[in-house]
Amino acid sequence: MSVAYLYHPDCLLHEMGSEHPEKPDRLNVIEKQIKISQLKEKIHRYEAPLATKQQLAQVHDSQYIEKVLNFVDESGVGFSYLDPDTMLVINTPNAALRAAGAAVHATDLVLTNQHNIAFCSVRPPGHHALSDHAMGFCFFNNLAVGVAHAIKEYGLNRIAIVDFDVHHGNGTEAIFANESRVMLCSTFQHPFYPYSGTDSANELMISMPLSAGASGEHFRKAITEHCLPALHNFKPEMIFISAGFDAHQADNLSHLHFLEEDYAWVTKEILAVANQYAKGRIVSCLEGGYALDILGQCVVAHLEALMG
Template sequence: MTGFFYHPTYLLHDAGPGHPERPERLKAVSAQLEKSGLYNRVQMFEPGPAERETLALIHPHDYIENIAHASGNAGNGHTRLDADTSVCQDSFMAAQLAAGAAVEAVGKVLRGELNNAFCAVRPPGHHAEKAVAMGFCLFNNVAIAAEWLVRQKLAEKILIIDWDVHHGNGTQDIFYNRGDIFYLSLHQWPLYPGTGREDESGEGKGRGATRNVPLPPATSEQKYLDIFYKTAEEVCKNFQPDFLLLSAGFDAHRDDPLANLQLTETGFGQMTKFAAELAASFCHGRLVSLLEGGYNLTALASSVEHHVEMLITQT
């Protein structure tokens, strides 16, 4: 069974008028999954909020308190944290619930209660560094889930595949010195946030455990898929992960307004199928996918539909 994690409070996080990372993204996803009948084929979960101690697996306590205060003091407006990252009074709770979904999902998959899971969360996480909120992200959901698995001694080698069109600078930075958590990113380059060059490959114990595949604007879908299949398989063979996490942004879609790659919803379905097959070969099928970006509502909803459909059929 595939788990689907969602909480209505995600809709209350509001980054300000005209912001592309808006509640309508999840409303579009929900409407599409309902229309397609996929809601009847997944197990739905409403997660609880991640405790501060869980957030502190990655983020310093004073950073967590700063986010809580910025959110608590926002009143009926917004507190700006960087050029494009703002919080409202519900943002801290939404962010706790996003990280909470990630941790609950990996726990249920690991215990065999679910085959795999998708977390339809916001705010997203992959740009958040240990003590820096940026790029619409407050807490790094995928990093918290990975670290939680390692600390619980529930998994020893975790592969994070990040196919959001932007480089996940936060996730890379957090695990740059770690040999037990591999970070693989395919992203458009040059593009925000500017990191993710091929020669950024990890340091110390983490040397070789970061792999960046920067792709020029207008890279075709077939070329992207060929590179994705080849690189992801090669990483799995060499690293031998026992858990697969996806930072699943859908902004590499050809209709996305923030970038210039050429993927379609069908392509995202094929990538999902391949990722699920890799998880089956290397990780006893253990796969949890977390929503990151995706800003064209139609493209996002339809890509998530293909993604979830493949997660269901691959189990």
């Protein structure tokens, strides 16, 4: 499999304070692990472009886009809280535009057959971002912007999203709640932030809540019994992955116990579905993952599995 890898150093400049778990070093540990792995020679690197306002406006409210892009330091302290744990700082707009632009460019690379697969190693993450509202460390819903681009520019009719971040991707669910061309399969700890995901009436929103303490075995059972049959039934033309690695047992932000091999396993299962129905087309976007000592290994396991 030919894998594109999208990144941009601007994504390091968004910094919400040294104590904040969503920190620039998340991308640095991934880079470091890739450099010492066999992947270094195999991935095709691309600089993430800036998303355009038009691309963002497919899923975000224009007033909200302007609010993020035109940071006004009203209090003079250098930051502005958009939600209790999401701070807009002077370098946020560029980082957020690169993160969303990565998802758009990844989609273009895959749908113009330059690569079957693309991974966006970017931050800030996206899956909690609502159309008009930042939330849970997220500003723009990067993956949703990519999905909307695939629908608008390439006319895709069946796109599946698999989200295995430990938190429910409430933003993605809300954005596509009334979209019959998009299926969302998600595993998440429940009850847990953002306390959503179990009340969807839409049959294309496949939720697989996991109790605190659940292991990779519980995860694999949920994917095997609910996600994979739904994907086979839906027959996606393309698959997007919200790749969050914060359900790892070493991650202090959650209480699940996944391991690197669980991420490799689910990735292989998703790839098999993509090969069967979707010409192997996958765009994967980094979401959460805050344990700096294992995040790099998790991403490498994911990328190695994507290479087949």
